[in-house]
Amino acid sequence: MTLIKRSENLPVWTNLFNDFLANDWSDWSLRNFSMTNTTLPSVNIKxxxxxxxxEMAAPGMEKSDFKxxxxxxILSISSEKSTERENSDESRYSKKEFSYQSFCRSFxxxxxxxxxxxxxxxxxxxLKVNLPKREEAKPKPVRMIDIE
Known part of the structure; x- marks a missing residue:
């Protein structure tokens, strides 16, 4: 009879596999991904x-970045931002990446x-967006009615 020592690495892979299978992949409302697999800013609505x-979490931006x-x-909140790093023509770089970010959330x-x-x-x-209610939609205070 051969004894096999249990590998301590195995539970890590098992947990990753179980976590992957445990997620409800059909419920896309739980994900902050757009159709292009980019992340979208998270929102809270109260x-x-x-x-x-x-409330939309969008750190590192300026108010002028939003539209x-x-x-x-339909309320649409979008942003488009590109950053180019300036280097002199004499620079010899082995890698230079342009930065481009955009998103659009609609409600x-x-x-x-x-x-x-x-x-x-x-x-x-x-980013905080306040959407006031129409007067007729606001709750009315209790009104006492006199009996004649």
Missing amino acids: ETDESFEV IEVNQG SLPTTVNSDKIAAKYENGI
Whole structure:
């Protein structure tokens, strides 16, 4: 009878394999990948009595890098940024990479949003978009009715 020593590396591969199979690959809503396999900025969307608030994580950008528009009930947040490093013509480089980043996130707006009053602010790497609700969509306070 031959004894086989268990390899300590095997559980690592088993865990990687199990993690891979455990993911629900059919639910693409859990992924922040675009059709081109690039990552998209993550967003948080919160509803209050007064508005919806969209927060987008986009560190390292400037407010001028963003384009925000509303068209036919769709809010689109996009960015296109390219960086070229300047070198003198005499430089001899073995590798030089251009940097190009772009994304577009789109959200269907509920009819309760007052699209004329949407405001945005970029601060500390977070883009905040405030989507105020129409007056008729805001909760009404309790009103007591007198009985005659």
